Amino acid sequence: MRGGPMKPGARLNLIATLRTAAPWQRVRRQSLEAAAAAAGRTLPPVLVRAEDFRFTRYRKRTPTATIFVVDASGSAAMHRLAEAKGAVELLLADCYVRRDQVALVSFRGKGAELLLPPTRSLVRAKRGLAGLPGGGGTPLAAGIELAKMVAESVAHHGETPVLVFLTDGRANVCRNGLGGRAQAHEEALKEARQVRAAGFTALMIDMAPRPDEKARQVALEMDARYLPLPYADAGTISVAARSVAGDSGGGPPRRAGSGRS
Incomplete structure (x- = not known):
């Protein structure tokens, strides 16, 4: 499994992605709350960034x-x-x-x-x-x-x-x-x-x-x-x-x- 942009033959691994993002929720929320409040927006329950994405790559089996x-x-x-x-x-x-x-x-x-x-x-x-x-x-x-x-x-x-x-x-x-x-x-x-x-x-x-x-x-x-x-x-x-x-x-x-x- 890798992070970053999705590549051909890969599928998003949702569980692994959320596990990667979880430890950073408090820090991310603190840094964004003031700007969100000023703009009248509500932050999503989970803050996920591109670097959190984890993919499972499938290799085609050769006969x-x-x-x-x-x-x-x-x-x-x-x-x-x-x-x-x-x-x-x-x-x-x-x-x-x-x-x-x-x-x-x-x-x-x-x-x-x-x-x-x-x-x-x-x-x-x-x-x-x-x-x-x-x-x-x-x-x-x-x-x-x-x-x-x-x-x-x-x-x-x-x-x-x-x-x-x-x-x-x-x-x-x-x-x-x-x-x-x-x-x-x-x-x-x-x-x-x-x-x-x-x-x-x-x-x-x-x-x-x-x-x-x-x-x-x-x-x-x-x-x-x-x-x-x-x-x-x-x-x-x-x-x-x-x-x-x-x-x-x-x-x-x-x-x-x-x-x-």
């Missing part, structure tokens, strides 16, 4: 686009994909009024793909997510890179991107499509640092049966919140995504807490 980035590799792929699909549908069911969007990026085999471009349509999401492929290697770097590109497009259109990763962080496919755990992990860390440099809010949900240090490392380099949730269901994932989106404030992209659980 959020939650981008799920799902590890569709390995034996747990179908579980992760199914819960991610459920979380997407839960968020979309609650996003219409707020005009928020949801997108889904999947990575498996030798690369990543955008399964569901940013949308507000629950019908479109259900149709696009009807058949989700799973299994194969873990090209985590490719998934992070594509997610960052989608986030940049979202930000370019004036919305706030929030990245939600569902993975155990065990990268084993390099950018060239070949295997190699050590190099694949280093490439994933490099792409994670690019997300941090862009300042995007991110959440790393580690869905491994036991929390994995590799996922924590990627989250740390990304400056993402790290949340180990073995076998998380759609409801838990959607709640976590809403929490991170709320932390972003619906304003300019802001980094989430590093490596916090």
